[in-house]
Amino acid sequence: MTQRSDRMENLADARFDALLGAAVDAILVIDDKGVIETFNKAAEKLFGYPAADILGQNVSVLMPEPYRSEHDSYIARHLRTGENRIIGIGREVKGQNANGDVFPLDLSVGAIHHGTRKKFVGIIRDIRERKKTEGMLRQQQERLEHVTRLGTLGEMAAGIAHEINQPLTAIATYAQAARRLISSGQLEEERLLEILGKTGAQAERAGEIIRRIRNLARKQPAERERHDLVAVVQEALRLAEVDARLYGVRIEFREHEDLPPAWIDPVQIQQVVLNLIRNAIETVPASRQIVIQASNRGREEVVVEVSDDGPGIPEDLISEIFNPFFSTKELGTGMGLSISRSIVSAHGGRLEAKNNPTGGASFSIVLPTAVSN
């Protein structure tokens, strides 16, 4: 090697070291066996190891199980197949520091061809703060959703009271009739058993209404799983019928057989469906009929459409109805549609509004199927 090229290399090294030292992200280089060759300042800080201790060790010490045991095989597979699972893609992974704490990080990897051997450079960004902010936002959103659900149930109090009053009336009347029949000696045992059975069934009916309300009122983190959308819509429908009866509106549910399962949080989707039905009932007093239709668009999307035969949405307001605090109701909070849309978006879906050619408005909840997820 000439002196000149020596100097050039020294300069390149110095520049490289300066670059590594100044980087905010943790940067490390490993060889094709996973042995750490370079470990910058930010990496020392992030993982809590001085470079002197970590150089020459396998990079897997910076990961929690099961990645720790599997990492060598990841490299081996890449070298064997040339397939890129992370190189040039980058992804969110987990790291483990010297204290044993596991934390989320963003990792991007590049390959360096050094002679016949490959090396890899990893750039690692600490995303704990971002995760924390995201978590807080999600919590805020869930809190807002919960408060809105409680508000909805509050508005439905009169209807709910009416609905629970029905089975209570039947229970009281069955009991009074049985008492009269017994004291006048008209009641045979078999008949009495029948009446007791009916009384019990009415008590269960009242309990079922309370169960539905409690289910919707409880505070819980959103959790998406594979669910039958028709069953979820039906639960919301049972609650909405409370208001429908109060306002003299008929609801027809056109179910769809063979609907692919959806990837949803059932309580959140119930909240959206309930909100749409109640809007249809309340904001369009002329509406006498609401049709709910479940269908699928191929194997990718499932749709629940809520249509009414009211006056429809004024054309100049159609772009505003999803805005927070927009309401046409005297006592509306204006949060219903806004929250409904954010719930559906968080599911990777869409909430769409349109006026029907035959009159009335239609709202469609479009959700990805569990298959497409």
Place this chain on the structure above:
Amino acid sequence: MTTQTGTVFVVDDDEAVRDSLSLLMEAESLSVECFSSPIEFLERCPDDRPGCLLLDVRMPQMSGLELRDELQKRGSMMPIVFITGHGDVPMAVDAMKHGAIDFIQKPFRDEELLERVHQALERNQVDRCSAAKIQDVSERIARLTPRETEVMAMVVAGNANKVIAQELGVSQRTVEIHRARVMEKMGARSIAHLVQLAGVLDK
């Protein structure tokens, strides 16, 4: 309780409420028929049969109040006991103003409900009686000749035969003949009875 004729017609969209009410009426030895909607009641029970209505205020499609209006339009005189849920007081007040015999809130005490039902049945019996009387008297009056009608009006007003004869420009003998025909056609046993019969129409 006195023996009452008539059927209790229960109109409520809630099957369990209907069924339990039916049982309660049965326990009280009352005849009962149930309908799940006002429309079903109008279709299946077109005649004005003796009895009373036990009617839920709130029902889909046609409310209890709308059924009441329809029945009034059809000239029904069936008394109505409205049953209301929680918080339907304004509706109930409206029902009362328009001649509902009473309203009772769900869930009800049996004594209270049955008392109202018995009152309603009794009122229907009385009303039907007087309605029958009115119809009978009207039919009898329709059979009178114009002259006989004139004579009857003057007799009921308390005029003596002599006055009536002068007024109509006929002989007293003729007035007596008209009068005898009036008494016969009206089925009146005495002048007092005739006055009473004429009074039926004034109500």
